[in-house]
Amino acid sequence: xxxxxxxxxxxxFGNLVAVREVSLNVAKGELCAIxxxxxxxxxxxxxxxxxxxxxxxxxxxxxxxxxxxxxTHERVARGMARTFQIxxxxxxxxxxxxxxxATEVADGFRLRAWIGKTQTAKVxxxxxxxxxxxxxxxxxxxxxxxxxxxxxxxAEIAMALALKPHLLLLDEPTAGMGDxxxxxxxxxxxxxxRDSNYSIVLIEHDMRVVFHLADRVCVLDQGRMxxxxxxxxxxxxxxxxxxxxxxAA
Amino acid sequence: MQSRKLIVLxxxxxxxxxxxxxxxxxxxYTALATRVLxxxxxxxxxxxxxxxxxxxxxxxxxxxxxGAYGAGLTLKYLALSxxxxxxxxxxLGGLCGAILGTLxxxxxxxxxxxxxxxxxxxxxxxAFQWSxxxxxxxxxxxxxxxxxxxGLLKLxxxxxxNSFYYFVLFCFALVVGAMGFILRSPFGRTMIAIRENExxxxxxxxxxxxxxxxAFTLSCFFMGAAGALYALVNNFADPRGLHYSQxxxxxxxxxxxxxxxxxxxxxxxAVFVVLQDYLSSVTVNWMSxxxxxxxxxxxxxxxxxxxxxQRSRA
Numbered sequence: 001x002x003x004x005x006x007x008x009x010x011x012x013f014g015n016l017v018a019v020r021e022v023s024l025n026v027a028k029g030e031l032c033a034i035x036x037x038x039x040x041x042x043x044x045x046x047x048x049x050x051x052x053x054x055x056x057x058x059x060x061x062x063x064x065x066x067x068x069x070x071x072t073h074e075r076v077a078r079g080m081a082r083t084f085q086i087x088x089x090x091x092x093x094x095x096x097x098x099x100x101x102a103t104e105v106a107d108g109f110r111l112r113a114w115i116g117k118t119q120t121a122k123v124x125x126x127x128x129x130x131x132x133x134x135x136x137x138x139x140x141x142x143x144x145x146x147x148x149x150x151x152x153x154x155a156e157i158a159m160a161l162a163l164k165p166h167l168l169l170l171d172e173p174t175a176g177m178g179d180x181x182x183x184x185x186x187x188x189x190x191x192x193x194r195d196s197n198y199s200i201v202l203i204e205h206d207m208r209v210v211f212h213l214a215d216r217v218c219v220l221d222q223g224r225m226x227x228x229x230x231x232x233x234x235x236x237x238x239x240x241x242x243x244x245x246x247x248a249a
Numbered sequence: 250m251q252s253r254k255l256i257v258l259x260x261x262x263x264x265x266x267x268x269x270x271x272x273x274x275x276x277x278y279t280a281l282a283t284r285v286l287x288x289x290x291x292x293x294x295x296x297x298x299x300x301x302x303x304x305x306x307x308x309x310x311x312x313x314x315x316g317a318y319g320a321g322l323t324l325k326y327l328a329l330s331x332x333x334x335x336x337x338x339x340x341l342g343g344l345c346g347a348i349l350g351t352l353x354x355x356x357x358x359x360x361x362x363x364x365x366x367x368x369x370x371x372x373x374x375x376a377f378q379w380s381x382x383x384x385x386x387x388x389x390x391x392x393x394x395x396x397x398x399x400g401l402l403k404l405x406x407x408x409x410x411n412s413f414y415y416f417v418l419f420c421f422a423l424v425v426g427a428m429g430f431i432l433r434s435p436f437g438r439t440m441i442a443i444r445e446n447e448x449x450x451x452x453x454x455x456x457x458x459x460x461x462x463x464a465f466t467l468s469c470f471f472m473g474a475a476g477a478l479y480a481l482v483n484n485f486a487d488p489r490g491l492h493y494s495q496x497x498x499x500x501x502x503x504x505x506x507x508x509x510x511x512x513x514x515x516x517x518x519a520v521f522v523v524l525q526d527y528l529s530s531v532t533v534n535w536m537s538x539x540x541x542x543x544x545x546x547x548x549x550x551x552x553x554x555x556x557x558x559q560r561s562r563a
Contacts, residue, residue: 073456105455112436
């Protein structure tokens with residue numbers, strides 16, 4: 001059973017073809033990493049999946065339903081959550097507030113002017129459980145904007161998790177991090193994947209992270225899908241080495 | 250922390266409840282306190298949108314003025330009832346806001362502000378030109394607030410300044426209570442989420458435009474109520490109450506008082522109204538001094554007067 005099925009997805013900006021007939025299936029519980037040189041169209045591909053803008057052609061099937069034309073918030077409501085290359089959080093609110101807003105939206109309370117005591121207690125419980133999952137429970141009262149970069153990223157992932165997603169899209173979760181923080185976030189993603197069985201698609205530059213985490217690696221180059229396979233297959237693929245790994249070495 | 254908030258809240262309401270008794274010895278008069286309340290309510294209504302949803306409307310005087318005309322026209326032509334006049338003003342401001350809001354909320358930033366000004370000016374010119382109904386440039390006259398009759402208890406809000414002050418304070422409390430209640434609800438938190446980070450809000454599954462529309466509409470209802478009270482304060486409705494310069498005054502009160510704080514705009518309105526009252530008897534150029542103060546506040550206390558106090562306490 002596939003969580004996500006993408007067929008021949010294309011996005012043009014004027015004369016530029018940012019994404020060219022890319023197809024990708026993600027199985028339930030799979031962790032799929034997307035790699036590729038700068039400008040390969042990785043983030044554009046993510047923006048198409050999450051509904052930031054519509055594709056020029058192609059279809060996106062999520063949990064068996066065609067979501068190609070749905071707005072962002074409708075995709076989120078169906079269980080798709082994402083994080084960004086540059087962390088998107090509510091900096092002037094506490095960690096707890098950040099996750100609470102996500103939790104309340106996920107519980108369908110976003111238009112409510114009032115919720116009862118039992119519902120409030122239930123929301124609090126969920127927030128605490130989510131914070132524990134990302135090891136931020138001791139920092140619940142801190143302003144997110146004042147946290148270290150790695151913790152901010154963990155808070156963003158917590159907000160995504162609070163939406164109870166069927167699919168997590170993580171755009172460069174370790175971008176701009178030192179070794180310690182990279183390790184911390186990698187362990188977190190590994191835990192989410194192995195223990196909580198989340199389906200995850202992530203974009204990543206750090207090959208150590210990719211080879212440590214991924215069940216499958218997809219290589220994008222100049223908007224096209226160059227190769228897909230296990231990390232070992234990708235490492236041995238000559239076309240990939242030429243386009244990307246060779247270039248990096 | 251929680252108890253400290255309660256003490257501050259109790260202090261604010263005590264100051265408001267006792268205003269007629271401490272204003273007069275300080276050289277003020279009750280009607281001045283009433284004006285502060287009404288304009289403060291308007292500034293707080295604007296700030297419901299500006300400070301807590303993060304979108305700047307520069308045409309909110311339109312809904313304030315519509316509230317005033319709604320109340321005035323009701324008293325003049327429909328029914329001699331003060332509560333009915335307030336409800337009518339509130340509905341007129343709120344419903345017009347709801348309709349125009351559907352067009353306005355698609356824009357952001359400067360464009361949002363420009364579109365709100367444009368729609369606001371439409372109402373100004375309607376009030377200005379439609380003399381047979383609105384009295385045109387002279388404003389709407391020929392109506393007066395009516396005494397309240399509760400059967401056993403009659404409250405003469407027309408001639409007794411203190412009774413009228415407490416009536417306005419009661420209405421103020423209802424509207425401000427509604428604002429506070431909403432801001433503390435899940436919906437209120439989505440407003441703050443949109444202010445903090447629109448993209449994140451969208452990717453949490455919040456339909457941002459719809460939520461801004463609801464916040465805009467609520468803000469227009471509150472603004473309509475403030476405008477209706479303003480018509481009752483003066484027994485007069487003025488087309489200049491719809492003009493964008495009036496909108497600018499409200500923005501000034503909110504920013505000066507502190508747009509990130511709930512009560513800031515009330516403080517801003519108090520400073521504005523009291524300065525206006527005092528300075529306009531000294532010089533016709535009173536607005537230059539208010540403007541100077543505004544510039545100083547923005548330069549040195551960017552979070553507004555109340556924001557400054559809150560920060561220095563923390």
